Amino acid sequence: MPEFDYVIVGAGTAGCVLAARLSENPANEVLLVEAGRPSGPEAIKTWYLWPTLAGSDIDWCHWTEPQPGLADTRLLLSQGKVLGGSSATNGTMHVRGRPTDYDAWAGFAQGWDHASLLPYFRRSETASTGNPELRGTDGPMRVAALPLRTELGEALHRAAIDAGYPETDDLNGAHPDGVGRNEHNVVAGVRQSAADAYLGPARDRKNLTVLTDATARWLQFAYRRCTGVLLQTADGLQSFSARIEVVVAAGAIGSPHLLMASGIGPADHLTEHGVPVLVDAPQVGSNLYDHVLSGVVYQSPDESSPQPPQTFVVRPPGDAGGPHHGDVLMVCVSVPNHSPALAGPINGYTIAFGLMRPLSRGTVRLANADPTQRPLVNPRYLSVREDIDRMIQGLRMAREVGDQPALDAWRKEEALPGPDVQNYxxxxRYLQRSATPFFHPAGTCRLGDDPNSVVDGELRLRGVEGVRVVDASVMPAPICANTNATVLAIAERAADLIDDSRVRPGPTPTRH
Structure with missing residues (x-):
């Protein structure tokens, strides 16, 4: 049986960070396992082609259960299945949450407030601008606003300011609220995934092995200590041993699925499906949340060629404009962008709005005892009335920006939802037809100091030894931002936690 000190399951954002950081120590023998391919199609390089990757062969293609809050619609919840994970298939937006988002995490576990995470945000990035006390200067991920400037894009920027939102020069800096040019993980016009940034420089290390096209089926245990992982590879089922720890970094859907398939989860649910219960952990697969996205789409007055995409983020201050203004994030896009279920114009612009602090919570559950079967994913979007109210408020906020005089020359009419859609x-009904996932699932293995949490404050899985979980699943509460930048910081901190606690098993003492 091949042996390593650390076996990392999942080569998404967190897994790439961990593999690179742990292998910096030559004493660590590290195996990184990825179910997907080592690379993707040519479109993976171009950030604005990310929608073409959804549903492709480098996507896990998770479909939700029917969503009552969205007229029983089933939605594609896209997650990258390739080296780099979703950092290789997303829109490359690099946006941190507000400091108060992370300070709220400290109510779940000490050491997860903004001040504690800031060094890891900085360590993960090289930012082209910003205060170096808050921004990274020599990290692997190179982040910057795109140099592209278009007339329509600049008009969108002006409209958001005219709508009353303050301008900020750094959404990830001292003033994270307002209208800002969002940063992207794009270098010289080409996407930079976590695999590019972290694994690329580390691939030649003799103590790092990267295995692709290998899907984890079970965690293996001796009593309650994890000894390794059973993988499905091209050569069949193979076991790989972990001398020190297995780190589960398979994402907010994959991580709880693997734990439950291994007998760690809600006992009644596991028993129902004939899975032997190793640890009764009711919260595994619970607390699933995702940001919900919709938008207002405007048609341009001419039929000229569409402009290149340019985006701006509007993060309304949390203490202004109403009690829930701060729960909505708007993305102004210089192209029409809407749910594939709706017909829209070829030319125009979009004011998208996302509910960033949803109250709705869902689950990830086993379909049956077969670990090869896809899990049942039920985010329960808009299942809480207050979430609906806040999305309708977001619709009004988006219209206020989209109708500003700065956009008069670019607006023929409101195409979606249309001017007749006004009452509650x-x-x-429009939200039920137009809402889509923001592709930011999280929370299903939440961290906490309390005994009901799935992992403790050092991300160690409760109830067993030798397992940690490191990915978006450990996030205990939503952040008002895309999640990738935060997962980078979580993984950077986890690498320190793991290596600081490293104890290599020694020889068995001899009795005299």
């Missing part, structure tokens, strides 16, 4: 019921 009509707005709700």
């Amino acid at each position: 019921d009509d707005c709700l």
Whole structure:
């Protein structure tokens, strides 16, 4: 049986960070396992082609259960299945949450407040601008606003300011609220995934092995200590041993699925499906949340060629404009962008709005005892009335920006939802047809100091030894931002936690 000190399951954002950081120590023998391919199609390099990757062969293609809050629609919840994971298939937006988002995490576990995470945000990035006390200057991920400037894009920027939102020169800096040019993980026009940034420089290390096209089926245990992982590879089922730890970094859907398939989860659920219970952990697969996205789409007055995409983020201050203004993030996009279920114009612009602090919570559950079967994913989008109210408020906020005089020359008409959609019921029906996932699932293996949490403050899985979980699943509460930048910081901190606690098993003492 091949042996390593650390076996990392999942080569998404967190897994790439961990593999690179742990292998910096030559005493660590590290195996990184990825179910997907080592690389993707040519479109993976171009950031604005990310929608073409959804549903492709480098996507896990998770479909939700029917969503009652969205007229029983089933939605594609895209997650990258390739080296780099979703950092290789997403829109490359690099946006941190507010400091108060992370300070709220400290209520779940000490050491997860903003001040504690800031060094890891900085360590993960090289930012082209910003205060070096807050921004990274020599990290692997190179982040910057795109140099592209278009007339429509600049008009969108002006409209958001005219709508009353303050301008900020750094959404990831001292003033994270307002209208800002969002940063991207794009270098010289080409996407930079976590695999590019972290694994690329580390691939030649003799103490790092990267295995692709290998899917984890079970964690293996001797009593309650994890001894390794059973993988499905091209050569069949193979066991790989971990001398020190297995780190599960398979994402907010994959991580709880692997734990439950291994007998760690809600006992009644596991028993129902004939899975032997190793640890009754009711919260595994619970607390699933995702940001919900919709938008207002405007048609341009001419039929000229569409402009290149340019985006701006509007993060309304949390203490202004109403009690829930700060729960909505808007993305102004210089192209029409809407749910594939709806027909829209070829030319125009979009004011998208996302509910960033949803109250709705869902689950990831086993379909049956067969670990090869896809899990049942039920985010329960808009299942709480207050979430609906806040999305309708987001619709009004987006219209206020999209209707500004700065956009008069670019606006023929509101195409979606259309000017006739005004009252509460009509707005709700539009949201039920137009809402899509923001592709930011999280929370299913939440961290905490309390005994009900799935992992403790050092990300160690409760109830067993030798397992940690490191990915978006450990996030205990939502952040008002895309999640990738935060997962980078979580993994950077986890690498320190793991290597600081490293104890290599020694020889068995001899009795005299």
